[in-house]
Amino acid sequence: MSGPRQHADPLIAYAAELRAALPGPARAASRMVEEIHHGLLDATDAYVREGMPRTDAARRAVRDFGSVAELAPECRRELALAQTRHTARAAALCAPLLLVCWTLARPALGAGAAPLAVLAAVSTLLAAAALAATGGAPARRFHVPEALPRLIAWTGTGASAGMAAATLALACTAAVTAQWPLLLLAGALSAASHAVLGTSVRVSRRCLVPADVRPGHGNGPGACAE
Amino acid sequence: MKTEAVRGHLDGLLLAALEDGPLHGYAIITAVQERSGGVLELRTGTVYPALNRLERLGLLASDWQSVGERRRRCYALTGAGRRSLADERTGWRQFTAAIGAVLDPSAPAGSAPATGGRAPLGPVRHRPAT
Numbered sequence: 090m091s092g093p094r095q096h097a098d099p100l101i102a103y104a105a106e107l108r109a110a111l112p113g114p115a116r117a118a119s120r121m122v123e124e125i126h127h128g129l130l131d132a133t134d135a136y137v138r139e140g141m142p143r144t145d146a147a148r149r150a151v152r153d154f155g156s157v158a159e160l161a162p163e164c165r166r167e168l169a170l171a172q173t174r175h176t177a178r179a180a181a182l183c184a185p186l187l188l189v190c191w192t193l194a195r196p197a198l199g200a201g202a203a204p205l206a207v208l209a210a211v212s213t214l215l216a217a218a219a220l221a222a223t224g225g226a227p228a229r230r231f232h233v234p235e236a237l238p239r240l241i242a243w244t245g246t247g248a249s250a251g252m253a254a255a256t257l258a259l260a261c262t263a264a265v266t267a268q269w270p271l272l273l274l275a276g277a278l279s280a281a282s283h284a285v286l287g288t289s290v291r292v293s294r295r296c297l298v299p300a301d302v303r304p305g306h307g308n309g310p311g312a313c314a315e
Numbered sequence: 316m317k318t319e320a321v322r323g324h325l326d327g328l329l330l331a332a333l334e335d336g337p338l339h340g341y342a343i344i345t346a347v348q349e350r351s352g353g354v355l356e357l358r359t360g361t362v363y364p365a366l367n368r369l370e371r372l373g374l375l376a377s378d379w380q381s382v383g384e385r386r387r388r389c390y391a392l393t394g395a396g397r398r399s400l401a402d403e404r405t406g407w408r409q410f411t412a413a414i415g416a417v418l419d420p421s422a423p424a425g426s427a428p429a430t431g432g433r434a435p436l437g438p439v440r441h442r443p444a445t
Contacts, residue, residue, distance in 0.1 A: 120388075121363065121367065123386065124340060124363055124387075124388045125340075127340075127386060127387060128339075128340045128344075128359070128360075128363065130385060131339075131340075131341035131342075131385075132344075132359065135345070153358075153359050153360075154358065154360030155358035155360040155361060159358060159360070159361070160358075160360040160361060160364070163365070164363075164364045166364070167364045167367045167368055167371070170371060171371070174371075223371065224371050225372070225373045226373070226395070228371070228372055229372050229373070229395075229399070
């Protein structure tokens with residue numbers, strides 16, 4: 090497996106290597122790398138103003154920043170937690186949809202609609218726990234467990250799979266009952282919940298890829314000498 | 316001062332650098348280094364994920380600003396950030412006073428470095444015993 094192609098400009102090469110080492114939410118990762126790249130440009134400009142040739146200044150700025158191997162783990166952790174919060178918000182959006190599903194399906198299915206209420210409860214708990222543990226005042230008081238992003242990613246995956254199963258069950262039941270319009274509507278809402286949560290948990294799972302199997306995270310331009 | 320020694324105080328240093336107003340990432344790094352008289356060594360890249368973390372915790376707020384072709388993310392202290400900075404300062408003063416009392420028992424009590432309302436960013440210096 091080869092790393093990203095090395096660019097002649099050490100700043101662009103550094104940014105490319107860092108971006109390649111950051112799986113997960115593409116937009117957030119790109120913004121983080123953009124911010125760091127512009128920080129490198131600022132640092133380079135400062136050395137140039139001191140009289141250093143631009144190429145040397147860029148290499149010095151990269152050296153000051155630390156290698157990608159040093160920087161990537163902290164960036165990955167922040168991105169994983171940002172995505173965990175995104176998944177929690179998706180779960181919070183799903184909970185009311187699933188409660189509407191349950192309300193629609195209960196007249197036709199009776200106790201058979203209970204799994205929808207369970208999914209709504211799981212979504213609510215998932216959202217509340219993840220949001221409280223990763224942001225604001227509670228997160229300032231307590232250390233975020235390292236396993237939290239993994240826990241939320243897989244719990245969310247389970248809930249998303251449950252929503253897909255509920256969609257299928259509602260669609261099948263609608264085909265053989267007189268109350269099919271309500272069940273179809275419930276199925277559509279369940280499918281929407283699955284789409285919302287499923288998209289987010291897929292990205293959350295990508296954040297869990299171990300750092301040492303990603304390309305281009307070793308001693309790259311960050312380790313280059315002046 | 317070594318990077319490892321600074322790391323444990325990074326949050327307080329970043330909050331203190333933003334006390335006088337919003338700054339972008341590199342300006343924060345420069346402010347910390349200037350206020351420490353160049354004594355503190357930072358792996359400057361690690362400041363950026365730390366700023367992201369402080370924003371996630373609600374201690375900072377940020378917005379993107381364009382300066383020419385360069386886009387910069389500017390950070391500002393929130394109310395919670397100011398309270399956290401005050402707590403950091405109190406904790407630091409108690410810590411330096413306690414350590415100073417042990418390491419330099421001949422120094423008069425309460426000779427921890429004056430801060431003049433700013434976080435002490437440099438190494439601890441005690442007045443020599445007279």
